[in-house]
Amino acid sequence: MFVIRSEMPGDAASIEPLLDRCFGVDRQQKTSYRYRDGVPPLADLAFVAADEDQKLVGAIRYWPVRLDRQPALLLGPLAIDPERQGRGIGRALVFHSLEIAAAAAHRLVFLVGDPAYYARFGFAVAPPGIVMPSESPARLNYRVLDPNLRLPRTGILKPLIVTPSSPADVDTHPATAGRPNAIAMASAIH
Numbered sequence: 001m002f003v004i005r006s007e008m009p010g011d012a013a014s015i016e017p018l019l020d021r022c023f024g025v026d027r028q029q030k031t032s033y034r035y036r037d038g039v040p041p042l043a044d045l046a047f048v049a050a051d052e053d054q055k056l057v058g059a060i061r062y063w064p065v066r067l068d069r070q071p072a073l074l075l076g077p078l079a080i081d082p083e084r085q086g087r088g089i090g091r092a093l094v095f096h097s098l099e100i101a102a103a104a105a106h107r108l109v110f111l112v113g114d115p116a117y118y119a120r121f122g123f124a125v126a127p128p129g130i131v132m133p134s135e136s137p138a139r140l141n142y143r144v145l146d147p148n149l150r151l152p153r154t155g156i157l158k159p160l161i162v163t164p165s166s167p168a169d170v171d172t173h174p175a176t177a178g179r180p181n182a183i184a185m186a187s188a189i190h
């Protein structure tokens with residue numbers, strides 16, 4: 001049995017070793033981590049799964065990104081304790097977090113992962129014109145949460161940065177704008 005709950009500050013100490021077990025200790029070399037550098041995960045979309053002994057057995061986080069100027073989410077990492085995989089925990093975390101994201105008016109989600117797993121959540125491989133530099137196009141998945149949003153045919157996925165280099169860089173991402181330590185849109189990609 002497991003429960004899904006919001007991530008709490010003390011959970012990070014359990015999440016980091018879980019991510020190391022699932023993705024390896026060199027996981028921070030992955031391209032997707034360049035989209036997280038200096039940017040905290042979105043607290044409202046960070047969830048964990050805990051077992052009957054309150055042990056943390058799964059976690060999901062999202063980061064704010066942009067498809068050019070279109071605000072979007074980057075789902076991940078999603079990690080389930082290897083001893084608890086295949087029991088629906090990943091499914092529960094993804095469905096729950098996507099429901100909260102849609103309710104919070106997020107419109108577009110990207111992730112880097114196996115399309116064979118994520119198709120069940122409504123994700124599809126991004127069209128060729130949508131690019132996440134240095135990432136395999138075959139593993140770039142997207143899902144539109146707002147039925148009124150049409151995915152542009154072309155676009156570059158961009159990270160956010162913490163230091164605005166010009167007024168044009170000031171953050172207008174709906175998930176982070178106006179918050180302390182305001183995050184600005186990156187004008188260049190890594």
Ligand SMILES: CC(C)(COP(=O)(O)OP(=O)(O)OC[C@H]1O[C@@H](n2cnc3c(N)ncnc32)[C@H](O)[C@@H]1OP(=O)(O)O)[C@@H](O)C(=O)NCCC(=O)NCCS
Pocket residue numbers: 022023076077078079080081084085086087088089090091092112113114116117
């Ligand atoms: C991938 C992962 C998140 C799935 O979570 P989970 O709780 O084990 O999966 P669920 O119980 O929700 O779903 C199990 C189903 O997913 C399938 N599945 C699991 N990983 C898969 C993959 N990489 N590709 C295709 N299908 C996959 C299983 O075969 C099973 O299929 P079934 O429902 O037809 O039997 C988990 O195995 C994990 O943490 N893996 C290591 C880290 C990782 O790869 N994370 C995802 C990339 S961000």
